[in-house]
Amino acid sequence: MVADARATKGCDRDADLPGPPASAYTLLPWLLMGLGAFASLVDGTTPHPWIGGAGLLAFTSLYVAVSFRAFVKEKRESRATLGILGAMAAITYALSLSYGGTWLFFFPLLSLACGAVLRERKLGLAVMVLASSAGAISGMEAGEVWDNVTIAYGTFLSGMVTAAVLSLSQTVRELRDTRQELARTAVEKERLRFSRDLHDLLGHTLSVIVVKSEAARRLAPRDLDAALGQVADIESVGRQALTEIREAVTGYREGSLGTELDRARSALLAAEVEPVVRLSGPPLPSQVEALLGWVVREAVTNVVRHSGATRCEIVVDGAPGRVRLKITDDGRGVPSVQPGAPGPRIGGRIGGTGLKGLTERLAAAGGSLGAGPGPRGGFQVSAELPVDPADAALEAELGRGQGPGTEHGAARG
Structure with a gap:
């Protein structure tokens, strides 16, 4: 910038x-x-x-x-x-x-x-x-x-x-x-990109810190060691947030889907939401992983902050040429938006500022994002992105196709 x-x-x-x-x-x-x-x-x-x-x-x-x-x-x-x-x-x-x-x-x-x-x-x-x-x-x-x-x-x-x-x-x-x-257009685009990164980074991080702080407060009277563990997690999240913000400012931040899934599991467990993660398909290029990581981060942040859910399912389904991501919860949907009320929408469905920014990100990469009521109630965010087989093979050869903590074809709850 x-x-x-x-x-x-x-x-x-x-x-x-x-x-x-x-x-x-x-x-x-x-x-x-x-x-x-x-x-x-x-x-x-x-x-x-x-x-x-x-x-x-x-x-x-x-x-x-x-x-x-x-x-x-x-x-x-x-x-x-x-x-x-x-x-x-x-x-x-x-x-x-x-x-x-x-x-x-x-x-x-x-x-x-x-x-x-x-x-x-x-x-x-x-x-x-x-x-x-x-x-x-x-x-x-x-x-x-x-x-x-x-x-x-x-x-x-x-x-x-x-x-x-x-x-x-x-x-x-x-x-x-x-x-x-x-030059003016480039500056405006860079400002928009930076504002999106800042929203996604701080929105998720602050939500996790709030949830873990509440968990520590609840656990402190009866289990001091567990409360201290939550405090340690808060410190770790804060340090990681500082690193990510520095990387975002310099424009070199590359997200890892595996890392984001691990953070999502930690945030959901702290909010007393059961996480279910299923991954299948071939390795993904780092750029696709980064975009899907942003979707996971934003969707899980919304689950923790707004849904009131008890269960959240994250499914990554890789296929030749395409990869699909679905994040579904069993909460109350979006209580802050009443039927017929004005508000941001994605493809005719309800969506907030973060989801709107993600829609633009994925559209620029040839993908799409949808958000709305889930098939069995709750709320669902779905994303789809194209995958270049040549890029995926190169990432696998270099050993970058998998982020830490992910297992293809495995189901973790």
């Missing part, structure tokens, strides 16, 4: 890094290309200078307007912006046909404005028309062929390069935004 938070800060810093130009002010310096036309107005070589000056002023004003509208998507795609480009085109053709010479540089400026606004086919068509027009009008003045090619090529290049640079700039911004969003 700390690493994800650092990643989020890193993405925030990325947003401040220099990148391709993405501001209207980067387009304004290109207006210097119109200095030649302005100079011809000043030295009097342009006939009807007032008309030329008005055209220059109008084109410059429209160019500035397009530059600032090009970086706002809604404005860039509006009809008003297209109308401004049309007006710039009319002024460019009128001035170039009337005066020629340096006034032809309005074509690269117009192409640049089109590159900032238009995209895809519209851009290609507009740039090709402008480049052809610039070359043709230049040729009408009987200038050098190379000059005609240069003005046409410059017009084409202005529009295409501008469009490419601005598209790259937009892509970079979108990628930075995406990175920040992914």
Whole structure:
């Protein structure tokens, strides 16, 4: 979680890094290309200078307007912006046909404005028309062929390069935004995972401590040695809880089904609930064992805290490709939830916060979780997970298929 938070800060810093130009002010310096036309107005070589000056002023004003509208998507795609480009085109053709010479540089400026606004086919068509027009009008003045090619090529290049640079700039911004969003999502997922682990760890541990404390209080007046044994169990559970919390915080916790079953037996016996554990099937991969261990932990915690049961049966049935876990008690079900009352539900059945979190965990691994009234009363939690035979064989070869204290095919009560 700390690493994800650092990643989020890193993405925030990325947003401040220099990148391709993405501001209207980067387009304004290109207006210097119109200095030649302005100079011809000043030295009097342009006939009807007032008309030329008005055209220059109008084109410059429209160019500035397009530059600032090009970086706002809604404005860039509006009809008003297209109308401004049309007006710039009319002024460019009128001035170039009337005066020629340096006034032809309005074509690269117009192409640049089109590159900032238009995209895809519209851009290609507009740039090709402008480049052809610039070359043709230049040729009408009987200038050098190379000059005609240069003005046409410059017009084409202005529009295409501008469009490419601005598209790259937009892509970079979108990628930075995406990175920040992914980092935020990762942090949220890690917080959710940690909260689930903390709920499952502390909920079970504190329930066991409470039950064993009550047992010690009941036994103390008549059997001090048995009471001290319960106190020793409380100390052991507390130390184990500290270890598990540290492992959960660092993200390296791996649960063992056998270990969880032994803890479940101890917690049930302390609560004066008869435990019955039946296991069958081949060895399981450690990841599947860990998920089933979480289910056992949460279900047994609910039995101890809420059910009022006298018997709890835990059945693990392994089959090729699938493993099923059922935890059934003979208690009063879920007395805190009345029929028709609002509350969390799993597949249409009653479920609490812990079971809801387990449902999401198992669903992410391709499994499922159900919870509701048992077939003979009480309450039942059932889980099903896929098992990869290759993973199971590897776990068995490494000697990790069984947790301590479990026996396949055995029934223990």
